[in-house]
Amino acid sequence: MKTWMTAGAGLALAGLAAGVVYSKAARRWCLTWGATAEEATARLLGDELLxxxxxxxxxxxxxxVPPAAVWPWLVQMGSGRxxxxxxxxxxxxxxxxxxSADEILPQYQNLSLGDVLPVGPNGPGMRVKIFEPERALAFRSVDGNWVWAFHLRPDPGGTRLISRNRIAVPDASWPSRVVNRVVMEPGSLIMERRMLLGIKERAERAAGLAAV
Incomplete structure (x- = not known):
């Protein structure tokens, strides 16, 4: 019992220490990587879903590249796609x-409003709630706790690709909050940063541009 108590106390202290290290500035950078201040605070289509x-x-x-050259890479995303x-x-x-595909797959370009994409064998499916070609694509989990929206904005250099996640966390306990703050949020940055770079690299390569 004493060993378990010591281990529990150690984990709690580690969580608190990590929370201190993960400052407000670090969290803001983590949650808004690559986004301008205007993009981070803008009201975007799909926000109303959660x-x-x-x-x-x-x-x-x-x-x-223009939005039309980015859009197909978004449409074909998904497990088994x-x-x-x-x-x-x-x-x-x-x-x-x-x-992850390295080319545009015609068989997965027929996404439509209402379609549900699986998230692994046990995860909640993601239903297409907004489908505006070359402009906006948003999914909401069937349990209603997660909205993931992509926005394509033309700019002088091609396209600004914006990814916004809105997540409800039903478990409000402090261990859950610590895990979300210290593990899940930085983890999501690692994965989503690679995703955004992956889309950029593929879209630019398909257009015959050298990687930047």
Missing amino acids: ADPDIKSTRAISVA GGAYTYDWIENLFGLGMH
């Missing part, structure tokens, strides 16, 4: 069955 999230992230990247363009080996540790 009005009061516990976690909100807005991450973005510039892609040197075009993958997520991130670290497949990490995704597949959780049984998500992700295999």
